[in-house]
Amino acid sequence: MLGFFVLILALLFVGEALSAAFLPIIPGPIIGMALLLGILIARGGVPASFVAPANGLVGLLTLFILPASLGIIAEWGLLGDGWPIFLTVAAAGALLTAAVTALLAWALLPRRQ
């Protein structure tokens, strides 16, 4: 458990440092996640002691981003009168994405025996 948190914070630190020094356009936490994914692939498995704390942290991601999401009350004015159209665009884009992805997956995934 403690080892997991040391590794997570170390990778976050390295990710933030790489982001600041070389890759300002890629967020530090994403670099940290990619590094951890690389470590797990190289290692060929997830240490048993990592599973519970990782699931705990990931399961609460929605809570962690809740305060930033509620910033909508501060940013709402910037959306202007266009918000019903903008939300319709977001919904319509999701429908289009679903349709295209479904047809592509149907065409490209190997058929089951």
Add this chain to the structure above:
Amino acid sequence: MELYPLPFDTGLAWLLFTLAAFWLGTLAYTQSAKHPVLNPMIVAGLLVVPALLLTDTAYATYAESVEMLRWLTGPAIVALAVPLYQSLTQVRQAFFPALVVIVLGASVAMASGAVAMQLLGADLAVILAMTPKSVTTPVAMEIAGRLGALEAVTALFVLTAGVTGALTANAVCHLFGIQDHRVHGLVLGVTAHVLGVARGYSISPEMGTFAAVGMGITAILAALLLPPIAAFVL
């Protein structure tokens, strides 16, 4: 000087209220068999926003009170690699075709909203906020920060796309006569991020696993592609 400041001064009250609201939201979500509309973020938002307005609390004051939660986003995004790795190992021989599907599907997700917003003549910060709408919210907000897009507006678009996708993905697949749970899963993950993954797991483990792979790769792809593309176009 007060030796024992009131919890209202320390922000503990807002932290407690936020956690309690989110906990109620989680209960509503599980009790409703994970209905996308009753997800914890919507329920908690419907409790916290009126409370902020009623007490005339500025958003900046609230954000400062619950800063601890926001800080934990970074470590949790790094930890996403663990469930992603576990899902990847279960996909096996379907991985490369699935990767092609995800890359193309995620490209449609990123481009479609931005093009429509451009045609509508929206402000740049709002157009940019639309590009990561099918990316899981924490990653989408990190990307929005790098793009110069409005972060909370991004979260609102992500929520809208996620609820729409989670509610309609299975129906869209059935419309095309597709029964394959792997296809349903990819559509859920690429379109509706974590809401789609929850939907997928509620139907079958296979659908959930493919949705998790779809969500994870879409997130990585968007984080790697959107900022350079935006920097090039703008």
